[in-house]
Amino acid sequence: MGFFKKFLGGGEKKPTGEYVDKTGIYFYFQCENCGKRVRVRADKQHDLLSDGGSFIWHKTVVDSKCFRRMETVVYLDGHYNVTSYELTGGKFLTQAEYEAAEQAELAAKSQPPEASQSETAE
Numbered sequence: 001m002g003f004f005k006k007f008l009g010g011g012e013k014k015p016t017g018e019y020v021d022k023t024g025i026y027f028y029f030q031c032e033n034c035g036k037r038v039r040v041r042a043d044k045q046h047d048l049l050s051d052g053g054s055f056i057w058h059k060t061v062v063d064s065k066c067f068r069r070m071e072t073v074v075y076l077d078g079h080y081n082v083t084s085y086e087l088t089g090g091k092f093l094t095q096a097e098y099e100a101a102e103q104a105e106l107a108a109k110s111q112p113p114e115a116s117q118s119e120t121a122e
């Protein structure tokens with residue numbers, strides 16, 4: 001294991017052993033046609049275009065349900081914070097929204113409909 005720890009020295013591990021992806025940024029989309037959610041990883045070194053001190057990310061996102069294309073351009077500052085974006089064909093979700101929706105979908109599948117709570121989803 002010592003060898004692998006050294007080998008993976010560029011990454012960082014949380015105390016739980018969970019690997020922290022330091023070069024990836026995750027974006028969450030939802031197709032406006034079918035509602036399918038998509039998680040997309042952008043690599044800081046390979047996918048982002050440097051523009052002075054800031055970054056631009058161009059991406060065509062395709063969901064796995066209706067395969068409609070979502071075209072996005074995301075503008076980030078030097079600390080990889082999103083400052084603005086353009087998106088057609090879908091909408092952005094936060095990580096929390098994405099995970100909550102995935103959880104809700106799993107829960108809905110494993111429960112009879114009448115047992116599910118009727119929260120109004122935005």
Ligand SMILES: [Zn+2]
Nearest residue numbers: 031034063066
């Ligand atoms: Zn779709």
